[in-house]
Amino acid sequence: MKDTAHPQPAIAPAGRKFAGTDRRAPLRGGLLSCGEFGAGQTAGRFYPIACVALEVTQHCNLDCTLCYLSDRAEMTFDPPLSVLFARLATIRSHYGTGVSVQLTGGDPTLRKVEDLEALSREIRRLGMRSCLMTNGIRASRAFLTRLAAAGLDDVAFHVDLTQERKGFSSEVELNTVRRAYIRRARGLGLRILFNTTVFAGNFDELPELARFLRDRAEVAFVSFQMQADTGRGVLRARPDAITQESVTHAIEAGYGTPLHFGTAAVGHSKCNRYASVVTAGGRAVSLLSNKRLVHRVIDALEGVDDKQDAHIRIRPKSRRMIRRHPLLALRALGHLALSVMRLGPGLMRGSVRRQTVFIHNFMAADALEEDRCASCVFMVATANGPLSMCAHNAQRDMHLSSPDRIDGPTGPSWWNPAVPRLSGGPDLPEIGDPSLAPLKRLKGQMRALRQTRKDAS
Template sequence: MKDIAPGHSNVVPAGRVFRGSDRRATLREGLQGCGEYGHSQTAGRFYPIACVALEVTQRCNLDCTLCYLSDRAEMTYDPPLSVLFARLATIHSHYGPGVSVQLTGGDPTLRKVEDLEALCREIRRLGMRSCLMTNGIRASRAFLSRLAAAGLDDVAFHVDMTQERKGFDSEIELNTVRRNYIVAAHGLGLRILFNTTVFDGNLSDLPALARFMRDQPEIAFVSFQMQADTGRGVLRERPDSITQSSVMRAVEQGYGTPLHFDAAAVGHSGCNRYASVLTAGGRAISVLSHQRLVQQVIAALEQMDRSADAYLDTRDSVRRLVLRRPGLALRAAAHLAGCVLRLGMGLLRGRVRRQAVFIHNFMAADALEEDRCASCVFMVATGNGPLSMCVHNAQRDLHLAMPDKVDGPMGTYWWNSAMRDLSRHPELPGLDSPEQAPIKKLKGQLRARRQNRKGKS
């Protein structure tokens, strides 16, 4: 496994080029090249990418102790809508309809709600899915209602102890915040997701937090994201106690059952671990407990897939599976029925829901691994096309300074994050040094150092 320096920009081509009509080929070949395209792999087999982040601002209303943004982030301007629309068009041309676009930042709710409505409408027009990634502070019910009406599909709330929210001393106490956010989004037709950064300060809370997530029927997707030494946060190197194995064990302890994280793969196993769970009335059962059956269903769905250039049409493929492989379809249905029955008394206390559980292992900026970058399923939209999230985080200032080219009816314009508006001139200013910025524009390590120097003077 080869390590690469964060300054290298040729790890993954900024704009992945697909050959012919097979948009899945690049990801599939990346996974094949590092021995990760086994019988359980879904990436590159059923979809060309898992999701693409569209960063609509670098501003944030928190100062997390772990943050992937750079020292310069608060000094940059938000991309104009024309730039963001051009990036959406690029995402669509690379991956086709069906891709999930994450409206993120910074915190996207710091932009005008009208801007986010326009982006949701455009994503819906292009046949893609939209997800608002937010810390939830400004995501009121009225705010979310407007976005839902404009076509927003999902809302992902990031809540954890790295955010240092006042008055909360544990992840368990933060469940009050999580419940409030669920209430704000419930009933709007939005899929509700929760993200948690796992670090030394909350590892012991993880089982209890996982139990809380299990017992919230409104939550469709849970992501536990392991600490990574990247960005501007004051916390740096991940402690040895935090590994994929330790996080999986803690999550399984909270769910009260084995979750079979190795049964179905979503990209590189060093990056992502995935489980699918049925929950009801405080109980959970893994859907993926029969690994051989899972592999047989994956192989059969691949044979039934008629949309091999973009995203699997699940309903059509399942219908064809029932017609062409009735024996396998019957065994799969019997397995699912057995999973439901194993919920036992939970069936008397609540409705059966399905929940996806992910463990995400992002890389440190100075320890990027080439095979993982080349098979990344989590991309960021840049002016030069999609780029691996870990590579982007390691090179963030480089891409903030890079110009976007926008072609329109009035001609060609240029923009980078050092400019408020579009320019007709391709020679754009570079980013200012954060060392010269006022302290109110600084967060993370640089702010802490500035405050420390001030305290000593």
């Protein structure tokens, strides 16, 4: 069993500190040192981080066969809002404005809607973007309406067969759930995202699923996350057949066109593959087919980006780029127009939308690669600052047990998930022993193990 109490590789990919005025420099340095800061690289060039997860609970209303949470997750208390607000302030000070903050868990909808409203408001007040990462079960229309009114920007629904939802035995059947979720979020001003874990149980259905997502005009972002041997899930090592290349081919088969994942990069190429398409009426055309042109546009945008310290604001920079490089701008516009034209009959059947397609390749807990952790674009906010998500997943219990220090008007107080509220001193109890918990509270490997023992006795 891969437990966070087990010894882990000696790797210390702690949150990169913001030094001086250039918030992008640490990520750029990490990517440069492993040869990943090429002409197509956008991370560290236009933004200091892609997104930061804020875990608002360790609890979940599902028990996925692939889950990054730890065996102790269900034994924890949720962080008070004061702790989460302090972590938001830390994210803001590390990465500046424009960062996407993922409200996640566990499933964040297990928190009171008032808490999520307060967090959405605070994220907006700090000039960052918010995204609710949920399995969607409790994210009703009314729930999402309240969050959208409070300033939530995006909602990401995670739906796939690893969740073992009752009554669904294929990804095609799960499209009923996906359609219902789209209806719930439609028209609220939220960007709609979908996440899917890719594993042996759905790999053969990937082209069909990709086609389904391609044809949902409301869906702005589609992410495929490859099975990783980490956390409490009962499935472990990824099958050999599932590689970045095989997943790329399956998605391209579904989209019905090459997606040119190698043109632009979002961080390390072993971590992420990025594509951008226009879609209409059941067709898709890649916007990244002309590699040279894309790289020239990236170079020109960098040249007109005078601040280079936080997230680039594309619109004003594009205007400046057009003034400085009118011919290049004309070529880029021509390429865009040509891509739209190539949608052909699709143009008669539906309006043109842009969609981002992402493949994310998390690492196994016992095989962390130092260069990838050091150039990670997906961090999680911990008591000790931002940390690579892969590194966090590999040693969750250790990181969770580290207390948050909150400075208030009457002096400091501390919190860790073993206690329900702030306490006066840093010597907090440890999170409970899951082996002593009732079977019904356990999840993942711990429940499987206890069930086996129970059945045998």
